[in-house]
Amino acid sequence: MTDAPLLRLSDVHVRLTGSHILQGVDLSVRRGGVTALLGRNGAGKTTTVKAVLGLVPCTGTIEFAGASGRIERIDGRRTHEIVRRGIGYAPEDREVFAGLTVAENLALAERRNSAHHHDRVFELFPELKQRSRQLAGTLSGGQQQMVAIARLLLNDNQLLLIDEPTKGLAPLLVAEVADVLARAAEEVTILLVEQNLTVVQRMAQDAVVVDQGRVAWSGPAGDLLADADRTRELLGVATSGGGGRL
Amino acid sequence: MTTLVLLTITGLGLAALYFLVASGLSLIFGLMDVLNFAHGAFLTIGAYGTWWAAGNLPGAGESGWGFVLAVVFGVAVGTLVAALIELLLIRPLYQRHIEQVLVTVGLSLALVALVRAVWGADPRPFPRPGWARGTTSILGANVPNDRFLLIVSAVVVLVAVLAFLRFTRVGLIIRAGVENRTMVTALGIDVRKAFTLVFAIGGAFAALAGALGGIYLGSISPGQGTSLLIFAFIVVVIGGMSSITGTAAAAVLVGLVQQFANYYAASGVGDLSVVLLLAVVLLARPSGLRARLA
Amino acid sequence: MREQAFDRTGRLRRLAPLVVLVVLALLPYSTLSLPGLFEGVLNSPGTLQLLALCLVFGGVALSFDLLFGFTGLLSFGHALYFAAGTYGANLLLTELGWGLGAAVAVTTMAGVVLALLVGSVALRVTGIAFSMVTLATAQAGSIIVLQDPSGLTGGEEGLAVARAPIPDALIGVFNTANKYWLALAYLVLVYAVVTWVTGSRAGRVWQAIRENERRVEVLGLRPYRFKLLVFVLAGLLATLGGIVHLLLLGGSTPRVTTADFTIGLLVMVVLGGAGSRWGAVLGGVLYTYLDSRLTGLASSAAIQDLPAWLRVPLSEPLFILGTLFILVVLFVPGGIAGLVERLGARRRDRRPEIDGPPPGRAVERLRDEVGAGVGAGLGTPRRPDGA
Numbered sequence: 001m002t003d004a005p006l007l008r009l010s011d012v013h014v015r016l017t018g019s020h021i022l023q024g025v026d027l028s029v030r031r032g033g034v035t036a037l038l039g040r041n042g043a044g045k046t047t048t049v050k051a052v053l054g055l056v057p058c059t060g061t062i063e064f065a066g067a068s069g070r071i072e073r074i075d076g077r078r079t080h081e082i083v084r085r086g087i088g089y090a091p092e093d094r095e096v097f098a099g100l101t102v103a104e105n106l107a108l109a110e111r112r113n114s115a116h117h118h119d120r121v122f123e124l125f126p127e128l129k130q131r132s133r134q135l136a137g138t139l140s141g142g143q144q145q146m147v148a149i150a151r152l153l154l155n156d157n158q159l160l161l162i163d164e165p166t167k168g169l170a171p172l173l174v175a176e177v178a179d180v181l182a183r184a185a186e187e188v189t190i191l192l193v194e195q196n197l198t199v200v201q202r203m204a205q206d207a208v209v210v211d212q213g214r215v216a217w218s219g220p221a222g223d224l225l226a227d228a229d230r231t232r233e234l235l236g237v238a239t240s241g242g243g244g245r246l
Numbered sequence: 247m248t249t250l251v252l253l254t255i256t257g258l259g260l261a262a263l264y265f266l267v268a269s270g271l272s273l274i275f276g277l278m279d280v281l282n283f284a285h286g287a288f289l290t291i292g293a294y295g296t297w298w299a300a301g302n303l304p305g306a307g308e309s310g311w312g313f314v315l316a317v318v319f320g321v322a323v324g325t326l327v328a329a330l331i332e333l334l335l336i337r338p339l340y341q342r343h344i345e346q347v348l349v350t351v352g353l354s355l356a357l358v359a360l361v362r363a364v365w366g367a368d369p370r371p372f373p374r375p376g377w378a379r380g381t382t383s384i385l386g387a388n389v390p391n392d393r394f395l396l397i398v399s400a401v402v403v404l405v406a407v408l409a410f411l412r413f414t415r416v417g418l419i420i421r422a423g424v425e426n427r428t429m430v431t432a433l434g435i436d437v438r439k440a441f442t443l444v445f446a447i448g449g450a451f452a453a454l455a456g457a458l459g460g461i462y463l464g465s466i467s468p469g470q471g472t473s474l475l476i477f478a479f480i481v482v483v484i485g486g487m488s489s490i491t492g493t494a495a496a497a498v499l500v501g502l503v504q505q506f507a508n509y510y511a512a513s514g515v516g517d518l519s520v521v522l523l524l525a526v527v528l529l530a531r532p533s534g535l536r537a538r539l540a
Numbered sequence: 541m542r543e544q545a546f547d548r549t550g551r552l553r554r555l556a557p558l559v560v561l562v563v564l565a566l567l568p569y570s571t572l573s574l575p576g577l578f579e580g581v582l583n584s585p586g587t588l589q590l591l592a593l594c595l596v597f598g599g600v601a602l603s604f605d606l607l608f609g610f611t612g613l614l615s616f617g618h619a620l621y622f623a624a625g626t627y628g629a630n631l632l633l634t635e636l637g638w639g640l641g642a643a644v645a646v647t648t649m650a651g652v653v654l655a656l657l658v659g660s661v662a663l664r665v666t667g668i669a670f671s672m673v674t675l676a677t678a679q680a681g682s683i684i685v686l687q688d689p690s691g692l693t694g695g696e697e698g699l700a701v702a703r704a705p706i707p708d709a710l711i712g713v714f715n716t717a718n719k720y721w722l723a724l725a726y727l728v729l730v731y732a733v734v735t736w737v738t739g740s741r742a743g744r745v746w747q748a749i750r751e752n753e754r755r756v757e758v759l760g761l762r763p764y765r766f767k768l769l770v771f772v773l774a775g776l777l778a779t780l781g782g783i784v785h786l787l788l789l790g791g792s793t794p795r796v797t798t799a800d801f802t803i804g805l806l807v808m809v810v811l812g813g814a815g816s817r818w819g820a821v822l823g824g825v826l827y828t829y830l831d832s833r834l835t836g837l838a839s840s841a842a843i844q845d846l847p848a849w850l851r852v853p854l855s856e857p858l859f860i861l862g863t864l865f866i867l868v869v870l871f872v873p874g875g876i877a878g879l880v881e882r883l884g885a886r887r888r889d890r891r892p893e894i895d896g897p898p899p900g901r902a903v904e905r906l907r908d909e910v911g912a913g914v915g916a917g918l919g920t921p922r923r924p925d926g927a
Contacts, residue, residue, distance in 0.1 A: 017752055018903070053432060083434035095429045097422045107415075108422050111434045151433065281668045283803075338870065344614065347668075348810060348869045351803055356862030363856040476679050476799060483672045514687035521680040525661055528673060 004065065006031040006159055006189050007052065012060035012075075014047050014213075021047045022058065023213035029159070029206075031065070034181070034190045036204035036221055040236050044213045045193045046092055049161045053089055054079040067158060084113055086158035090165060092193075094148040098137025102128055102147060105136050109151035121150045124180050142173040149177070153184055160184070163193045178202060197235075201225050209234045248387035253505050255384070259393035259462065261501025262400030266455035267478035268485065268493045269407060270448025276424040276488025277437075277444050279343045284331060284350040285452050285478070286471030287357035288324045292453025293372070293466040294361055296320030300373045308373035316373075321453045327357075328449020332442045340438070354472065362468040369467040372460035392461050399458055403451060404494050411490070416440060424488050477504075477517075480524050499523070557731070557818070564724055567591065568717035579836075585716040589788070590832055592716070592723035594825040596784050599723075599730035601808040601824030602817060603777035608806065609814035610738055611770045612750030614671045617658070617678030619801040621775040624651045625782020626792040627685060627693060634702040635692065643705070644783055651779025652772055659771035663764055666753070675799055682797040698793040701786060710787055719788050726784045727821065730777050734817055737773065746770055747902035750815075755903045804831075807865045813877025822876055831857050 005028035014022040022044050029035045039045050051058040054077055062075040066085040074082050083089065097105055106128075110116045122129040125146045131139065136147055145165060152160050165181065166174040178199050181190065185203065194200050200207065200221060207221035217224065217234055224231060267289060274282050299306045299319035306316040331353060339345045378395055381388040411417035419440050423430045430437045452471075459474070460466045477500065485496030500520050508516030570582040578587040600622060607613045628647035632638045638646075662673040688695030703711055709718045737743050745766045748756045756763050786792055795801060804827065812823020834857035837843060843854055853859045872879055 055428060055432065078436075079428075079431040080434050080436045083432060089432045091429070091432070095426055097425050097429070099425055100418070100422060104418055104422075108418055108430070108435075109433050155434075275668070279668070281671065335866065335870070345869050345873075347614070347671075348806070349866050351806060352862045352866035352869065354862075355800075355803065355807070355858050356866065359856040359859035359862060360853055363852045363859060472800070476675060479672050480676055483669060483676075487669070512687075514683055517683045518680055521676045521683075524673065524676050528665060528669075529661065 004031075004071065005029060005063075006065050007191070008061075008063045008071075009048070009052070010061040010063075012048070012051055012058050012062060014044075014051055014056050014058045016047075016056060021213055022051060024060070025051075025210065025213070025215055027208045027215050027218060029189060029191050031189055033205040034185050034192055034203045035206040035208060036200045037191055037193045037208050037210065038200065038224075038235060039210040039216075043210045045210055046163055048210060049089070049163055049191070049193060051075075052082075052161060053087065054082050064159070067156075084111065086114075086156065088152035088155065088157040088160045088188075090148040090152055090160070090162045092163040092167065094141075094144045096136040096139075096144045096147045096151075098135065100136055101133050102136055102139070103132040105147050106132075106150060106154060109154050111155045114155035114157075116154055117156075118154065121154055124153065124183070125150055142169050142176075145169065145173075145177060149180060149184075157188050160188055160190045162190060164195060165192075166194065166196050166199055174199065197225060197231075247385060249509075251385050251387035252389060253509055254502065255387075255389050255393050255397075257502040257505030258498065259396040259501075260505060261497040261499075262396040263455050263459055263462070263474065264478055264481045264501055265400045265494050265497035266403060266451045266458070267474060268481040268497055269403065269490055270444075270451040271478055272482045272485060272488050272490065272493045273407075273420070273444045274448050275482065277420055277427070278336075278346070278441055280336065280346045280350065281479075282350045282445075282448065283347065283475070284328075284353035284357065285448065286473075286475035287354050287361075288328055288449045288452035289456040289459070289471035289474060290358055290361055290466075290468055291327055292320045292324040292456030293460045293470065294320075294365060294456075294468075295323035295453065296457040296460065297370060297372055297466060309375045313373060313375045317454070317457045320457045321450050324453020324456065325446050325450040328452075329442055329446040331449075332445035336445070337438060337441070354475075358468050358472060365468070367468060369465040372464055372466050374461050374464060378461050392458075396458050396462060399454065400494075400497075403454070404490070407447075407490055416443060420444060477520065480520055483524060484527050561724075561728065564595070565721070568720055583717065585713045588716045588720045590829070592720040592788055593785075593832070594828045595720070595723040595727045596781055596788060597808065597828040598821035598824035599727040599784075600778055600781040601805055601812065601827075602727075602730050602734055602820045603774045603781065604802075604805040605809045605814060605817070605820035606734055606738075606770055606774045606777070608809055609816065609820060610743070610750065611746040611767065613767060613771065614668075614806075615662075615674040615771075615774075616671050616799060616802050616806075617662075617674030617676075618774070618778055618805055619797055619799065620658070620674075620678040620681045621651050621655055621778035622782040622785070622801070623681055623685065623792075623797040624654055625779035626786040626796060627699065627782075628779075629783045629786050630699050630701050630792045631692060633705045634699070637702070637705060639705055640707065647783060648776065648779055651782075652776050655772040655775025655779075656768070659768045659775070663767050663771065675802075678797070678799060678802060682794070682799070685794050685797045693794070694792075696794055698791055700791040703790075706787065711790075723784055723788060726780060729780070731817065731821065733773075733777065738817075742766060742769060744902065744906050748906040751902045756906070759903075759907055761906075807861060809875075811865060811868055811875050813875035813879075816875075816877035819875055819877025826876075827861065830861060834860055 007029040009025050009027050012022055012025040013020070025044070025048055037045050037048065047056060050056045052062055052074075054074070058075060060075065061073060063071050064074045064085060064087070065071045074085065097108065100108065106118070106121070127143065128146055128150055131143070136144060139147065149165065152162070162181070165177050169177065174196065181192070182203055184190065192200075192204065204221040207219065207224045208215055209217040209224070211234065217230070224234075267285060271282055271285050274280055296316045296319065299316035300308050300313060303316065303319055306312050306319060335349050335353070336346050339349065374392070378392040380391050382391055382394065411421055419430060419435055419437065423437050423440055427437055456466070456471065459470065481493060481496045481500050484500065485492035485494070500523065503523060504516035504520050506516070507519040508514070568583045568588060573581045578590070580587050604615075604618050607615050607618070625647055628650050629643045632643035632646060633640065658674065658677045662670055662677065665673060685693045686695055693699055709715055710722065738746070745756065745761060749763050749766060753763050782796070785796070808823040808827040809820045810823070811827060812821065813819025838855035838857070843851055846854065868875055874881065
């Protein structure tokens with residue numbers, strides 16, 4: 001049971017306004033830990049995440065093992081139904097509701113079929129408690145990212161899909177976000193889209209590289225980052241000692 | 247002075263009517279990106295529903311509580327029709343906004359034609375309860391009471407909508423949905439339920455506007471809703487497309503401008519000034535049309 | 541082998557409009573009787589008048605399709621330009637006693653200027669806001685006509701046109717055939733112009749705008765100018781339609797100024813098939829025919845004998861047309877033209893083909909045309925993963 005994947009995509013295609021963005025993605029995410037989803041800009045990382053959530057129309061098979069452990073197809077279902085199976089999503093641009101207060105943002109995220117762990121959230125982000133009556137649109141980028149992550153951790157989830165959580169953050173905040181996600185990863189599986197290879201190196205056990213709408217490489221994250229030539233070939237960056245920002 | 251008072255209160259009464267129609271339109275547009283052309287038909291249905299109930303529904307009548315019951319019936323019919331339309335005709339076209347607008351255009355033709363087929367094209371006298379027929383003296387002006395009825399109803403609706411949006415979970419979902427519908431669904435919320443609700447609320451307000459408009463004008467005809475709808479559209483645009491308070495302010499502005507210009511210039515000039523007002527607003531802030539809901 | 545087959549259907553496609561044109565041009569010589577479809581024989585004045593109306597609205601619907609179907613601009617104010625045509629020419633002929641040629645020329649120019657003015661304001665906004673502004677401006681026109689300023693427009697009564705400045709050949713019941721040919725000539729003109737412009741570079745830009753306006757901007761083109769161009773052209777064609785309508789009816793009616801008139805055009809185009817030339821024309825013809833015939837049908841014995849719950853709704857043409865319209869939007873995407881294409885495609889067992897590039901490809905094709913200087917990176921700016 002333990003080696004059955006939590007999430008599996010088989011031959012997933014996405015076409016949007018004439019462009020063939022995903023051209024047969026096959027990948028699986030095993031239960032526990034962090035799987036990094038890597039690739040150059042425009043490779044199809046975000047689209048892969050959106051396809052899992054049903055936010056873009058796709059063909060192919062997407063299977064997910066919910067809380068019951070039974071594998072079910074989730075492709076073709078509506079987004080809210082997919083999410084209710086225990087998938088949390090933090091999009092690339094955070095997408096907190098600017099016109100709602102922090103407290104309202106969190107209240108909105110409370111899912112009906114789950115317990116709500118406000119204590120856990122406020123323990124991780126004490127700042128959000130102080131600012132709970134502030135409009136989310138007036139928060140800094142880092143604080144907005146905290147709200148976005150808090151929305152994930154509020155509910156009981158099986159899988160978190162997190163798209164570039166450190167994008168545009170100051171180095172100190174990058175470390176803080178990575179700390180929080182590392183703690184979260186002790187309890188829940190994370191599929192992490194990330195450009196910052198230092199973060200990847202610190203957190204991810206597995207890595208999947210997409211290139212031009214297909215999976216170009218997958219395996220242990222350590223193997224990928226240890227091989228500078230391969231990293232450069234797949235991600236288009238030179239890794240000096242396995243780290244560095246793209 | 248008496249003319250001024252009378253014009254102001256009548257303008258506010260007209261504004262109340264516009265607000266009742268436009269508030270539903272702007273809620274629907276804000277949440278669903280659908281410009282609801284069938285909204286005028288909801289108004290017509292509310293007016294004819296009330297009129298029919300006053301004459302035929304047991305317990306209902308043309309005055310007192312019987313008339314209140316008739317209005318409740320008219321509003322209920324408008325609400326029901328609006329909710330059914332959302333469920334059966336708008337929902338299957340999920341995410342296809344142009345087609346959704348087209349369906350409401352078709353409905354605006356078909357529903358009004360149906361009312362005309364059943365009750366004829368000629369205006370029908372609308373019951374006016376005794377109190378609404380009287381006048382109240384304010385600063386020397388004898389103001390017909392139906393104006394106050396319109397204004398009070400609109401204020402009650404405004405306060406109720408704001409409280410609903412502010413203090414209920416569904417209101418929270420609607421406010422969030424106006425801002426970012428996709429993210430609401432990505433939080434595990436079935437936003438389509440809010441769509442149906444918003445349509446029903448819009449239908450209720452429009453139907454209420456139909457009944458109150460009937461009292462105000464003294465008669466109803468099938469095409470009434472459609473002619474009011476165009477001004478309601480203008481109110482929605484001036485008010486910022488999806489803001490309830492903005493819609494209320496725009497309704498007051500449009501109602502007063504129309505009333506005063508029609509009186510002091512010439513009949514028809516008021517209507518034209520409203521169109522001009524729209525052009526000015528658009529030229530002044532072409533990009534500021536999409537404001538937040540509040 | 542296959543290419544030859546394509547060639548043949550291609551030639552047929554090109555020949556079909558010509559055949560239709562010849563048949564239509566010869567209609568006034570036919571004494572064929574089509575009971576049920578028309579009341580009199582084909583060349584009776586009543587039938588010819590109805591057919592002429594159908595042809596005019598086929599042309600006006602096509603001018604609206606230029607905006608809605610080809611460019612994706614949902615205007616709710618197209619009535620304004622049609623009304624400008626009929627009332628403008630009517631005033632010049634009746635009030636000022638101008639000759640027909642001068643009246644037509646000046647009215648046409650006025651229509652262009654009006655479209656230019658409204659378009660330059662309305663096109664500053666996009667989407668639904670654009671629809672609202674066009675709706676409001678057309679409403680202004682309607683209010684003015686109904687207010688009957690200085691008794692010029694005749695208000696609700698409408699305005700009969702003076703006969704003196706109009707050539708005798710276009711006056712009276714006996715000359716209905718001439719008016720019919722005039723209507724046909726108008727339709728042919730609109731069809732030819734639309735065919736020409738949609739095939740031109742501007743036409744390809746319009747299609748790309750309909751598909752994805754932001755990507756057209758990325759290609760370094762200014763969508764505003766192209767949209768204004770199509771707005772003015774469609775306004776011009778509608779103005780001409782209004783003038784022909786005036787000559788056909790011998791007067792102007794305020795009904796053509798209302799939002800309902802534009803909504804009628806929208807129904808025509810969607811019924812026939814938005815983005816298809818012959819579809820829009822067919823939609824205009826069918827709508828006009830049904831609107832006229834259904835009124836007569838309502839008082840016919842067949843309907844009067846029905847039970848009340850059927851008879852009452854069926855007595856209203858707009859109820860039937862509105863319902864039909866909703867059904868088409870829900871179940872027949874692409875209208876009649878789309879349906880025919882799908883049936884044809886099934887028979888030929890190949891992918892459906894519409895006028896122009898397949899959906900989602902117009903921007904790509906335009907990019908290839910704009911060509912040099914546009915890097916590959918610019919081609920996919922809206923990809924969700926894009927930088």
